[in-house]
Amino acid sequence: MLCCTAYFLLPLIWLFITTTKDTTGIYSSFGLWFTKVNHLFANVKEVFSLDDGLYVHWMVNTTIYAVVGATGAALIATAAGYGFSKYDFGLKKPLFGVVLGSVMIPMTALAIPTFLVFSKIHLVNTRWAIILPSLISPIGVYLMRVYSDTAVSQNLLEAARIDGLGELRIFFSISLRLLMPGFITVVLLSIVSIWNNYFLPLIMLNSPNLQPLTVGLSGWAQSSISGASGGDSSIQAAVITGSAISLIPLIIVFLILQRFWENGLSAGSNKE
Amino acid sequence: MERVILAKRSRHGKAGLLFVAPFMVVFILTLVVPLVYSGYLSFFRNRLVGGVSFVGTKNYIQAFHDHAFWSGLERVVGFFFIQVPFMLAAALIFALVIDSGKLRFPKVIRILIFIPYAVPAVIAAIMWGYLYGPNFGLLSQISRYLHTPSIHFLNGWMTLPSIANIVTWEYVGYNMIIMYAALKSFSTDLYEAASMDGANGFQLAWHIKIPQLRPAIFLCLIFSVIGSFQLFTEPYQMTPLSPAALNNSFTPNIYAYDEAFVSQNINYAATISFMLGFAVLIAASFVGLVSRQSRKRAINV
Numbered sequence: 001m002l003c004c005t006a007y008f009l010l011p012l013i014w015l016f017i018t019t020t021k022d023t024t025g026i027y028s029s030f031g032l033w034f035t036k037v038n039h040l041f042a043n044v045k046e047v048f049s050l051d052d053g054l055y056v057h058w059m060v061n062t063t064i065y066a067v068v069g070a071t072g073a074a075l076i077a078t079a080a081g082y083g084f085s086k087y088d089f090g091l092k093k094p095l096f097g098v099v100l101g102s103v104m105i106p107m108t109a110l111a112i113p114t115f116l117v118f119s120k121i122h123l124v125n126t127r128w129a130i131i132l133p134s135l136i137s138p139i140g141v142y143l144m145r146v147y148s149d150t151a152v153s154q155n156l157l158e159a160a161r162i163d164g165l166g167e168l169r170i171f172f173s174i175s176l177r178l179l180m181p182g183f184i185t186v187v188l189l190s191i192v193s194i195w196n197n198y199f200l201p202l203i204m205l206n207s208p209n210l211q212p213l214t215v216g217l218s219g220w221a222q223s224s225i226s227g228a229s230g231g232d233s234s235i236q237a238a239v240i241t242g243s244a245i246s247l248i249p250l251i252i253v254f255l256i257l258q259r260f261w262e263n264g265l266s267a268g269s270n271k272e
Numbered sequence: 273m274e275r276v277i278l279a280k281r282s283r284h285g286k287a288g289l290l291f292v293a294p295f296m297v298v299f300i301l302t303l304v305v306p307l308v309y310s311g312y313l314s315f316f317r318n319r320l321v322g323g324v325s326f327v328g329t330k331n332y333i334q335a336f337h338d339h340a341f342w343s344g345l346e347r348v349v350g351f352f353f354i355q356v357p358f359m360l361a362a363a364l365i366f367a368l369v370i371d372s373g374k375l376r377f378p379k380v381i382r383i384l385i386f387i388p389y390a391v392p393a394v395i396a397a398i399m400w401g402y403l404y405g406p407n408f409g410l411l412s413q414i415s416r417y418l419h420t421p422s423i424h425f426l427n428g429w430m431t432l433p434s435i436a437n438i439v440t441w442e443y444v445g446y447n448m449i450i451m452y453a454a455l456k457s458f459s460t461d462l463y464e465a466a467s468m469d470g471a472n473g474f475q476l477a478w479h480i481k482i483p484q485l486r487p488a489i490f491l492c493l494i495f496s497v498i499g500s501f502q503l504f505t506e507p508y509q510m511t512p513l514s515p516a517a518l519n520n521s522f523t524p525n526i527y528a529y530d531e532a533f534v535s536q537n538i539n540y541a542a543t544i545s546f547m548l549g550f551a552v553l554i555a556a557s558f559v560g561l562v563s564r565q566s567r568k569r570a571i572n573v
Contacts, residue, residue, distance in 0.1 A: 001369060004362075005384050008441065011399040012387070014410055018402075027408040080295035087288025095292065102303055104498060104556050109525070109549040112532050112541055113310030114302060120309075133302045141295060167287040196392035198505045199525075203533065218394045218509055221401075225512040240402075243395045250390045255383065 012247075019043055019241040023234060043241040050220075050238050057209050058216040059246070062195060064127065065212055069134035070190035077137045078183050081144025082175060086157060096145075103138045107199075115203045129204035130212070134194045140186040147182035148175075188253070195250055213246045314543040324539075331543040340521035341544060345551060347432065348523050352500040355436035360492055362440070363447035364485070368477045370448075371455045382452065386445035393442065397509035400438045404513075426514035438506050443499075447492045454488035455481060490563035494556055501552045504529070524548040 017034060018026055022042065025035040047055050084096050114133055118124050123132075152175045160170045176183070198214040205211050208219075217239060224235040317327045335341050366385060370378045388396065403410045404425035412422040425434040462480050471479070504525035511518040520534070521527040524544060532541035 001375060001381065004366070005381050008385050008388055008445070011396070011403060011441070012391070014403060015399050026402075030410075030413055032410065076294040076298060079291045083288040083291030087285050087291070089285040089288045092288065095296065099295075099299070102299070104494075104553060105303070105307075105549065107502065109502065109528075109545045109552070110303065110306060112528055112545050113306035115532075116313060116538060116542065117306045117309045132298065135298045136295065136302055161284070167284060167290070171291065192390065196390075198392065198394050199529075203529070214392045214394045217398070221394075221398050221509070222512050225401075239398065243398055247391060247395065251387065254387065254390045 015240065015244050015247075019237075019244045021237065023236045026236060026240070039237065040241075043237045044245070046234050046238045047242045047245065050235065051208070054208055054216065055242055058211055058213045061127075061210060062212040062214075062246075065130045065134065065197075065201075066191045066195045069131050069194045070187045072131070072135045073137045073140060073190040074183050074186040076135060077140030077186050078144045078176070078179055079171070080141045081146075081182075082148045082152070082171065082179065084141070084145045085148035086152065086154070086175075099138050099141050102136075103142075111200050111203055114200075118204065124204055125206045125210065127210060130194075130197075130201055133200060134190070134197070137186060137190055140190065143186060144179065144182050147179060151178045151182065191253065192250065213242075217242055217246065310542040310545060313539050314546055316539050318537070318539055331540055332547070334540070335543050335547050340527055341524060341547065344521045344524045344527050345548070348501050348503050351432055351436060351503060351523075352497065354433060355439055356493070356496045356500060358436075359440045359444050360447060360489065360496065363444050363451055363492065364482070364489065366444070366448045367451035367455055368481060370452060371481070372473050372477070374473065382449075386449055388442050388444075389446045391442065393505040394509055396438055396442050397506045400434075400441070401510050401513055404434060426510060426517060428517065431514065431517045435503075435506050435510070439500070439503070443496075447496075450492055451485055451488050454485055458484055486563075486566060490559065490566075493563075494559050497555045497559055498552055501548065501555065524551075 014032060017032060020038045020040040020043070021029060021035050022037075022039040025037075025039065029035045080099075084092060111133075115124065118129050123129050156174065157170060160174055165173075195212075196214065197212070198218065201212050201215045202218075205215065208216065211219075220235055220242065221239045224239055314331050315326060315328060316324055317331065318324045369375060370382055375381060391399075406412060406422070406424055411425070415422045424430060458481070463476055466476055466480060502525055503523045507518050507522050508526055508529075511522075520530040525548065528541045528544040528548065531537045531544060
């Protein structure tokens with residue numbers, strides 16, 4: 001069992017050890033041990049100064065896309081799940097069926113069509129090109145519906161209505177608080193998915209200034225391999241160190257909030 | 273009492289539409305409209321002479337006979353069969369072992385196996401690209417030290433398994449967590465009764481836990497079908513490392529991307545995207561069908 005765990009950590013351990021090496025060190029030393037000189041500081045400096053500090057733009061972009069996208073996605077998914085759970089209206093069954101069915105639609109098969117539409121309405125190469133598609137989380141709607149079924153009781157709603165509260169007021173001041181754990185689960189699921197998204201930003205964004213870390217690092221890595229950077233071998237060390245730095249925020253989020261994952265995911269897997 | 277509550281729900285029913293509306297608006301804009309527009313585009317063709325014209329199903333007929341598309345599709349199906357069973361089996365075993373209570377640090381091990389899910393596919397591909405390096409990569413360093421023949425990971429027939437390894441590394445933890453969460457929700461009464469009857473851990477797992485995990489396993493299976501057919505990032509990122517093996521139609525998605533952005537054939541790219549979408553739909557529906565059949569069989573037993 002421990003061997004298996006080591007397998008999962010191997011590339012990451014290699015990555016973080018290699019951040020202390022310069023490019024010649026990468027190729028001349030054993031992958032899992034250090035070289036004599038510690039180049040970590042130089043590498044970090046290289047990451048942040050390469051291409052006039054483009055890396056910082058990428059970090060800011062990734063954070064904006066992930067936070068705005070995830071919060072928005074969780075809000076509308078919670079509202080929708082709540083609506084499906086607590087109310088009966090004519091189109092309810094077919095609409096919910098469509099939402100669930102959309103989970104089956106391959107996201108990447110959807111990205112190129114979305115690009116085509118967005119380029120017609122001149123949204124390509126803007127932040128909205130990433131944020132808007134990130135706002136729909138059909139899984140989030142499903143999770144929040146299941147959660148609303150149990151977390152918010154119908155009797156509570158009735159009592160609030162008798163007290164004269166309107167539906168919106170009830171939602172924002174009473175129900176949302178009860179739904180918070182599920183809400184946070186959807187936020188986390190969305191943050192990971194948006195943070196790690198590659199295909200969508202790859203095709204939507206041309207300007208390096210708008211790209212997230214995934215697209216930016218990918219570009220650096222590909223140019224370092226094909227030698228397009230004209231013999232500037234320090235780019236390889238920048239790719240390694242840049243990748244390592246980009247992993248830190250998400251891993252921290254993971255470690256701190258891993259309990260919410262199980263609570264949220266189990267709602268979807270045990271349907272009986 | 274229940275009829276009173278149902279009547280009250282209907283009275284305020286219209287408010288439900290209000291709550292569902294924001295989601296549906298974005299849904300239509302970012303899902304329905306692109307699908308419809310893309311479907312529309314797939315019936316047209318843009319030629320050097322004559323510009324854009326309606327060609328009916330000609331694009332689809334071309335795709336049907338397109339060797340590049342079918343070889344890519346064949347490849348992702350093959351990828352599915354070599355990667356998914358192994359990954360799901362590993363996830364299942366890990367979940368069961370952690371749930372068995374016989375492990376020393378279950379929480380730590382659980383989190384460590386899950387960590388790769390936090391790593392973007394691009395970075396996973398970069399890391400494993402270095403590890404796979406034929407001369408200086410860590411794996412060939414180790415094999416040189418052990419005097420075993422070194423493996424050329426991104427060459428010939430090893431290419432697909434090497435990529436499968438990366439994807440498995442990324443997602444075992446995610447699938448394991450889904451199964452583990454399901455395991456945690458089962459009642460332990462049956463376990464106690466079975467233990468008193470003398471059942472050991474393996475028997476508990478095989479006869480009691482695994483059958484109850486069927487819905488979770490099928491959920492993971494459907495996600496895996498949807499994901500593996502759309503394989504793009506890992507092979508695309510590693511293309512410069514092995515341009516001969518990883519060509520521009522290695523997977524259907526890579527082919528669609530190449531058609532759209534390199535060859536500028538957006539109409540044909542739309543067609544390929546739809547063909548891939550249909551393939552995923554068929555495969556996922558098939559898995560759903562099998563899952564319902566197996567559930568019926570389980571109930572009849």
